[in-house]
Amino acid sequence: MTPSRTTLRAAIGTVSAAVLAATVLTGAPAHAAGAADSHHTGAPASPATSAAAFPSVRFVDIKGEGGITLKANVFTPAGADGTRRYPVIVLPTSWAMPQIEYMAQAKKLADAGYVVVGYNSRGFWQSGGKIETAGPQDIADASKVIDWALAHTPADPRKVGMGGVSYGAGISLLTSAFDKRVKAVAALSGWGDLIDSIYTGRTPHLQAAEVLGGLGDLTGRPSPELQRILKDFLSADMSKEKDMIAWGKKRSPVTYIDKINANGAAIMLGNAWGDSLFPPNQYAAFYEKLKGPKRLEFRPGDHATAEGLGLFGLPNDTWTDTERWFDHYLKGADNGIDRESPVLLKSRSTGAYEGYKSWKDVPSAHRRIALDGSQRIHTNLDSGADGGLIFLSSMMDQFLRLPPMASIPLLPRSLAAVWQSAPYETGQRVRGTTRLHTTVTSTAESGTAIAYLYDVGPLGIGKLVTHGPFTFHGKTPGRPFGVDLDLFSTAYDVPAGHRLAVVVDTVDPLYISQNPIGSRLTFSSPANDPSYVSVPVRD
DSSP: OOOOOOHHHHHHHHHHHHHHHHHHSSSSOGTTTTOOOOOOOOOOOOTTTHHHSOEEEEEEEEOOOGGGGEEEEEEEEEEEOOSSSSEEEEEEOOOOOOOTTTTTHHHHHHTTOOOOEEEOOBBTTTSOOOSSSSSSSHHOOOOOOOOHHHHHSSSEEEEEEEEETTHHHHHHHHHHHOTTTTTEEEESHHHHHHHHHHHHGGOOOOOHHHHHHHHHHHOOOOOOOHHHHHHHHHHHHHHGGHHHHHHHHOOOGGGGHHHHHHTTTTTEEEEEETTTOOOOOHHHHHHHOOSEEEEEEEESSSHHHHHHHHGGGGOOHHHHHHHHHHHHIIIIIOOOOSSSEEEEEOTTTOOOOESSSSSGOOOEEEEEEESSSOEEEEESSSSOOOOOOOOOOHHHHHHHOOOOOOGGGGGTTTEEEEEHHHHHSOOOOEEEEEEEEEEESSSSSOOEEEEEEEEOOTTTTEEEEEEEEEEOEEEEEEEOOEEEEEOOOOEEEEEEOOEEEEEESSSOTTOOOOTTOOOOEEOOOOOOOEEEEEEEOOO
């Protein structure tokens, strides 16, 4: 028998509650009780005194926009007696996550002297309302949670912070544009531009939309607007494109960048190189537009995996920097985070950290691979080159350094256009955003192509460095047109003796391809406009 949605909700909630409750009550992950905690500042309390040492926690109902109920939990520092005020941090939950998502980190922050309010975003689990996907109601909810915290806890109205993972990150950034009380934000695995995230190069991200839609339906109540947008998105209905883009822009922090900058909140952005939902490019572009105090961190992994283990109380660099960010910009602690290089990258290849003055300073040079000649390919058949599977592939890269691979010599040239560099005498440290420029001629007015950059070893096995999709519409069949495409940003080291390969095909399980049956694409390099791939490197 297939379990009902209610049954699945209850099962997920029960397991999550058990694990996270154990984390909160023991001060360590449930499966490793008593393990060392890098954020704990004192010895574990004895059973006789532990109750006095722990911050207080209570579950409350907060009235959100329109009178709906938001389910929340509140952590207050131990010993708070109403005689002093504490900085407050508001944490909206991630998409489909229950209200206990942040309890381990909330306890750590409360131990450090913060009031912390985590709440279930509207439309999910037991919170009221419909899923509005970071719409105006969600922003209004966040402000009402701040109102409640200032009225019902010893929170300092001059020291308000917001943060969260994924959906909570997006809501926090948007709220910083509309609520001047927010002084600091830590937005982890979030988005600056929703359209550029899931509609990169006018190409619908199939697996991302299906996962988000499925989890929303399982754990919440999608609004009619969200249901309509998802239907149009997954059908790739071009007559609805303007409506979809307008819907996404309304929910993109970059749309309100002037308001965010005017309010001046200190904003920390963290993301993973292989984020399947919100690729790093759009976060880097958003970061460059910020004018106030800011920080950008990229690490290996996929969506929310760079900070995910920290939700269980495990030592985690992203959450460590999050607390340091709040400590400086809410408490005024002189911990040096404001003097560090504001752009922090972790290499996918070595795991080493690198600091830079700005995103533009990450590459020191750009090296071109010429896309010479003319190559014609058939569409709608997978060549074997692809970006992998959502979540799984980038996690394999994060934990095992095994990105998606393909045998470059065996790729059928009727389905994939292939160009290769000469072997490099010295290693190439790819850092930043690879850009493709080419001329395309199609036998149809619309189509989709995906460009890949591979690190190719002596045996011809290519490891995926990066990729990016593009889709075109309204082109005259048989007439060449130019294409400029940014592949997803990365930090990857190509060993000496290896070469880079550029592959372009028309099918990838991550995306919706829009190639008419029987169509063909030709990639050429006119003498007056040569085709190339520009690879950013750090010498």
